[in-house]
Amino acid sequence: MQAMILFGVLVSTYLMVIAKRTPALIRSFRYQSFCLFLATLIIALQEHELDLYIIAGLLFVLKVVLIPYFLNRIIKRIKANENLGLLINPQLSLLWALGFTYLSWVFTRHFLAAAQLAGGSILAIAFFVVFAGIFLMIFRMTALAQIIGLLIMENGLFLVASAVSGGMPFFVEIAIFFDVFVSVLIMGFFVYRINKLFTHIDVNKLSRLKG
């Protein structure tokens, strides 16, 4: 079961890397968050811990429902071009992503002792998700892509934490959730303002602001 979910995370990340338009990216992000939710829920069901139930619930409410909804709303409101503005085309991006997958696997092998290697795939995938987040932030032009890249990185860190230490402490986790949510709200607002001021959200053109 866990392997299936991890596979889901991996596939959704590949989907994000090759996405050309923002709604597709958001949809894949939703899949990924849903997979994380499922994983947390399964552990919660196994261990019957209230904390894990709450975390799972928050995951579902915030990352599967609220944040994607909010991002979609921004796209509608600013009526911007739905294209992400790819600096690297999907095929090449996929190649890069595969490279990163291999890199994170190698890294994990160095990181973990031989005995733990069986459970190493979760860590490898977690690192890959973080890398993919950064990759999207670098090679997609719109500001929205930057926000989603950050969210993906956060998902990856969530996975890293649960792989390494079985999740962060409860309160830290809760705090991170709210942080992420609030930051998405704020950044969404900024994107809205940027769009209003410059009539686009192409981060590339922001370099003109430099003195």
Added chain:
Amino acid sequence: MEKINFNLLFDPLSLFFLGVIFIVCLPSAIYSIGYLKGEYSRAKIALAWILLLIFVLSMGLVVVVSNVLVFLVFWEIMSLVSYFLVVFDDKNEKSIQAGLIYIVMTHIGTAFLIAAFMIMYKSANSFDFLSIKNACQLMDGQTKNIVFLLLLVGFGTKAGIVPLHIWLPAAHPQAPSHISSIMSGVMIKTAIYGIIRFVIFILGVHSAWWGILVLILAVISCLVGVVYALMEHDLKRLLAYHSVENIGIILLGVGLAMFFLSLNMPYLSIFSLIAGLYHLVNHAIFKGLLFLCAGSVYKATGTRDMEKLGGLIKKMPQTALFFLIGAMAISALPPLNGFVSEWLTLQAFFLGAIKVSGAAKLFLAVCAAMLALTSGLAAACFVKAFGITFLAQPRSSFALNAKEVGFSMRLGMFILSTLTVVFGLAAVFVVRLLAKVCGCATGIDLNGMSFSLNNFILNPQPGTSAYLSPLMLTLTLVVLGGAGFVLYRIFNRKATIYNTWDCGYYKLGGRNEYTATAFSKPFRIAFSFFLLPYRKTQKIRESFYHVKSFAYETHTTPIFKKYIYDPTLDWVFKSAKFMRKIQPGSIHLYISYIFVALLLLIVFMQRF
């Protein structure tokens, strides 16, 4: 990580510096009541008081804390608050610029201090003064040398020794005058405290070249400070340059003490340190006084340019008297306090030159000669400062309409000028107190050392014929002066008061008077190898025969700025320009920098 203690240390050395802070800050605070009134708005006056309070508190804590980390914290608070006070006049472009130089220099100094403290911490594994002191005894010589150099640069920047003095003449004059008085009188002394506390007390003098290096720097500071002061026509900048000079004289005492400590001559090192500390407290008093007087002149006339002043002795006689007392003290005229401490410093040099052998003998003699030269030039400079500012006729309408300043300002100046006289007359008691302070700082047993014959006569080396009794000296001066005056009145009963002879011109005015530039011209020529003076002339002619206007300017080349700081700044800006290339403004590129850095770190950690 050890727990950081906030214990305060009240040994004689700390108490002495607390005392110095107190006797300068209190009159300055009283003075500021009158000085701030009418100069700034109510809110700004409140701000000035709050800043003053924090400033004084932080200085007080700097000298009493017993933990390196806490010391750094208060040191930094002191620097920042004084920065805010320098830029207090925030409408003035010059203040902002001076503040910038100041804050950059002071942070460079702090960086050196932090480096030194880190090394100390590494060997002691503790931030506590006493444990560091114990650990430093086991430190090897090379490390000690490095720590000493770091400390010297760090504290030297704050003290304003040449060539790290560049911020001092810029920043001190721009602050409000009572702050200038505290900064110049007390704040730069905390750096001397740092040198004594960390180099002599904690680190322990390790080899003779430490003292020689300090002595050389001190001699250079003395001469450079006083020569620049001679060229300066801004009253407060002139005083600021004299701070550089006097820090040099103080460091002569301290450096000499370090030199003798390394040669294992306890009596002489105590004596030199007494001379240095005595000059420290004296300089705090008379420089505080002079800055307050300069502030009064500024308040009354609205200008600090001496060429626009003149004749103020008639308009503001009390300020003139206080300034005269301060000027006499700083020029080391008996019986005021500056004389006593410079005499002690010279005596220390002479006694040292007698005791040591070889090249050191010559070196100490040269240092003493340079100190004498400095004193002479300082006296010349204050003849200029007092003469041009207060004597003769007003040179502009600024000086013409001056009025004596308010009571609180005069009270502040009065307290300090009284102290100037008291510290001159009570020399023997002061020396006894200072002996205890020096004993604490150097850890030398004072039993069997005596610096005075009885309660009234200083006698630095028992058995030699060097005596000084300020009280008797005063008495002699008063009696001789009185006798001279009486004789003069007896033989010159008929005195005629008439205009100055003006070669039949009949229209002598303020514009015909001697100027500060003219007064300092001989010195400008004598020191031209160092000052590199140049002139600019500009003639506007109507025809070949008729010159309509003629402009003449003379300047000196600021060699430290031109040959040390400007090239450094140039280099910094050039490299900054180069670094700008990697900042094209693309967010994607920036994120990829982060990513690459992350990858490199991973590679670095795992080496794969």
